[in-house]
Amino acid sequence: MNDSQRPPVQGSLIDALVRAQATGTVEIIDLTNELSADIAVLRLPAPYINLHDFSLEPVAAFDERAPLWAHHNFRMGEHVGTHVDAPAHWITGRDGKHIHELAPTRLIGPAVVLDFVAEARADADWCLEIADVQQWERTYGPLPPNCWVLLRTGWDAYARDPEKSLNADQHGPHTPGVSPAAAEWLSQREEVSGFGVETVGIDAGLAAGFEPAFPVHHYLLGADKYGVTSLQNLDQLPPTGALIVVAPLPIKNGTAAPARVFAIVERPGAVAGQHPASPSSSDGDRR
Secondary structure: OHHHHHHOOOOOHHHHHHHHHOOOEEEEEEOOOOOOOOOOOOOOOOOOOOOOOOOOEEEEEOOOOEEEEEEEEEOOOOOOOEEEEEEEHHHHHHOOOOHHHHHHHHHHHEEEEOOOOOHHHHHOOOOHHHHHHHHHHHOOOOOOOOOEEEEEOHHHHHHOHHHHHHOOEOEOOOEEOOOOHHHHHHHHOOOOEEEEEOOOOOOOOOHHHHOOHHHHHHHHOOOOOOEEEOOHHHHHOOOOOOOEEEEEEEOOOOOOOEEEEEEEEEEOOOOOOOOOOOOOOOOOOOO
């Protein structure tokens, strides 16, 4: 038996994690939006080309074509559902990494949760500013190395309601995001590996009219940082102390890929076998 085949050594970090999960003192939170035909998807105006929505095609199931199994084909664009944007997605990162080239060490790190549900409820066009992050740091300490900054706005309540999720009118979609100044500032923070949102894209709904256009894409992807969208259950994470695991499919030369995203959260007061209830996201109308 080689070292890779040996079970975790009792008392090791891995053993401690396994035991903590078994007793409920560590909880695994799924931050992923389920893929289906009814999820909200970004819509680009003409003359731009949109990607394929998600669709599932039954092929065969327990009949003469597949007597012992069931299987499907599915079709979707790279940027549909909970997905990770690679630097190569944007013109400022076009010579950077594709999705299959992202280092696993950058995809696991501390989760920094910025809670601005109240602000987004009051103003659907609200944008994060530098001062907001600085205030978080004064309260909880500096951003930890290799962190993912996660913007909680309550928009996950609309994951299966495209009309409310996009919140569009004649002026365009109205969804919260990040100001150009804050996007540039975050891109210069070495501690930040990635940025995550509950909305269908990492930029604000009206970001096409910002200078530069789509500043989170422009600055963060141009600085070799990553984006993840359509996150769920951020209300179950503490502001700091959780670990995020972002696992995109390694599509060769892809500019993005669907991802399964988890958070590992310590629940020190949990009773063995019982997981504490978490508050639910507000689903108030943000129009």
